[in-house]
Amino acid sequence: MAGFEEILKAAGEFGRFQKCLVLLLCIPSFLISIHTFSQVFMGIPVPHHCNTSWIWKIGANLTKEQQLNLTLPRNRHGSYEECSMYTPVDWDIESIEKYGLNATEKCQDGWVYDTSEQKSTLITEFDLVCDKKEQEAISQSIFMLGLLIGALIFGPLGDRIGRRPIILLSLLLQLVFGVGAAFAPHFYVYVALRCVVGIGISGIMINNLVLVTEWVGVAQRAHATIISHIFFAIGLMVLAGLAYAIRSWRLLQLVGSLPVALVFFYIWIIPESARWLLTQGKNEKAKKLLQKAALINKQTIPEEMLQQLKEEKKIASGNILDLFRSQSLRKITLISSYLWFVNSLVYYGLSLNVGNFGLDIYLTQLVFGAVEILARAGAILILAKFGRKKCQAACLFLGGTACLVITMIPKDLPVLITVLAVIGKFSIASSFSISYVYAAELFPTVVRQNGVGLSSVSARLGGIIAPLIGLLGSYHYAIPMAIFGSTPVIAAALCFLLPETHNRELQDCTEEAAVIQRSNETVNGYFKKENTKQSEGDLAALQTKSTRL
Structure with a gap:
């Protein structure tokens, strides 16, 4: 929306207010990682x-x-x-x-x-062996189905009722059904409860991303988004320690769920997105939040600048169909969805198979977590220097290549296989963080939640398929890695069809998206001139206009 970026600069783009917000939203990210991958240890195969x-x-x-x-x-x-x-x-x-x-x-x-090492697991309690051995992997896919359902529900709903209420509702789902899963009397009850936990996790992931993106200025946007991803990676390392110390799956599930209760004070302190409030015509509420942010940041917003908010027109929230109405948004939507699908497919494919690389599962999980911290932090550095598009493509290509090389390594070389898997995990984790930043910048405010939500739906499809692809290893051990390697290489090539969003202000309307897309295509040489060559002065004017928007 015209003028919002200037008002946000006056209030402080990344002051104390934004830093506290980012830190608060990092805590759910930390807890999410434990929920997401705890079943890797709760379902450890037992002799x-x-x-x-x-x-x-x-x-x-x-x-x-x-x-x-x-x-x-x-x-x-x-x-x-x-x-x-x-x-x-x-x-x-x-x-x-x-x-x-x-x-x-x-x-x-x-x-x-043999319970000498694992006191109680899903395998031993529910006899998930022999004819039922695939049920453990299928249950992971059903958990990912919960993430998909959450993306379908909480993506559009966040655009209609706001980011804040969805975050609070998602935390409640994660707590109640996560604790309930620890007392499940039957495996199918456990799977159903875990599915609802996945729905809550998806709501948190999408709305955390959008809320942070809409409160932080252009220069610090990538940093703020990826900091929460670093906390997610820290959670992976903590999970390795918890799983090593707690060998009962029920207790591990309970320990991973109860800490969510500690963040319910968020109901009093988590703010709504001022940018979203403006698009809904709720100017007075947006003004109060911006003044609060300025006060906490020890800044002052000029009164005449705040008065401009009264003149803003309400922008109707978009819907899924709006993502496909214009050619530029349609291309962005389809490519972004595929990028998220591939990132999720490979990320979960590697993470859920942490025990199949030949080394100790706890040590491998710890290394995976440490490497992911470096990957997420490294994404901040490379994004600032090289932009979104090149970084996304490079990470996808490196991750895919590492997985393809694994298919040529004999199974009796577990150390080499693990090293390559770590390289693949490093690259894809970095790519996943970049895709979060990139998607939030590609879509306009009125359809941002829908755009990120649809991309998240694609990611959840990848997560659902990933455990099932692992089952193909029973036919030939190289099949899963061949799939995990080829799909990112294709995605890397598609990245070059997207516009660059580095250091550009967020778009608010779908019309602006088309202007910026045309501007980027012109700058990158993709715009085809019909009759006459565009002068350098016209090109500069077009770039200035799109930047101002």
Whole structure:
């Protein structure tokens, strides 16, 4: 909206008010990471075999080893089969020892688990093994489905009723259903509760991003957004320590959920977006918030500047269809959606498979978290120097290349595979942070929530698919990494079709988006001249106009 950036500069673009806001919104980001990836540890595979205690009825003095040797077949590696057993017989123990058993069948009386390291997991409590082993991965996809539903609901709803109420509602969902999941009596109940937690997480992620973007000035916008991502990465490192210390999945779920209750004082201190209030015609509320921000920042907004707010016309909120009405916005929407899809697909694909790279899962998780902190912080530095478009493309290309190289590495080289996975995680984490900044700047205010929400929907689709792609490894171990590697390379090429938004003011109306798009295309040489060449003076005037908007 014309004049808002000038008023925000007068109030302080990144003063004490904005810094406190960013810090407050970083706390939910920290907690979100624990919720998102805790199931990686709650569902750790545990060594198991069929329960064959039937033989003790006829051979009470058998040792454990003798029992297993007589009742369980061995696989081609020489270890006991996990999902089959010899069919029980009515012979005496001497006959069994002399002739042996040959007929096999699936486990009939449940399984016996090695709980020496993991006290209780989803696997051991709900028997998610053998014919049900895919259910753990599918449950991760259902959690990601919750993120998708949250994006569909809370993206448009945030544009209609505001950013603040959605954040508070999402925190409530995360607390109530997260704690409830810790007491789930059945696996399907646990999955349903986790799905609702995912809905709440999505609401927080989208509205945190938009609220910060709309309160912070142009120069500090990327910093403010990525700082919350750094807290997300810190949460990943903390999760590694919590999971190492807490080997009961119910207690880990409870410990990850209860701290959300500590942030419910937000109901009194989290402000609404002044920019959003202006677009809704609520000028007096916006004025009070801007004056409050200026007071906290020890700044003064000239009275004549505030008076200009009364002359602003109400801008109707856009909808999803507005993203496709103009050619420029349509292209931005489609490419942004694909970028988010790829980032999510690869990010969750690597993160959820942290235990499949051959090294200790807790150590690998700790390294992944530390590397992600560096990736997020590094994104701040490269964005300031090279802009959004080049950085997004470079990170996607590097991450995809690392995953493609993994497909050519033998499985008996776990250290090398882990190093390449860390490089891939570093690049994609950085790319993900950049995409948050980039998307929030590409879409105008009246459809920003819808644009970011639709992009988030695409990301959630990637998150849903990622665990399922991991299951393709049962056919060939290289298939998942081939997919995780090829899709980012394609996305990197598409980045060059987007406009650059570095150091540009936020757009408020969809018409402005078309002007800025045309300006960028002209600057980058994509604009086709029809009859005459545009003079350098006309080009400069066009750039000045788009910057002012």
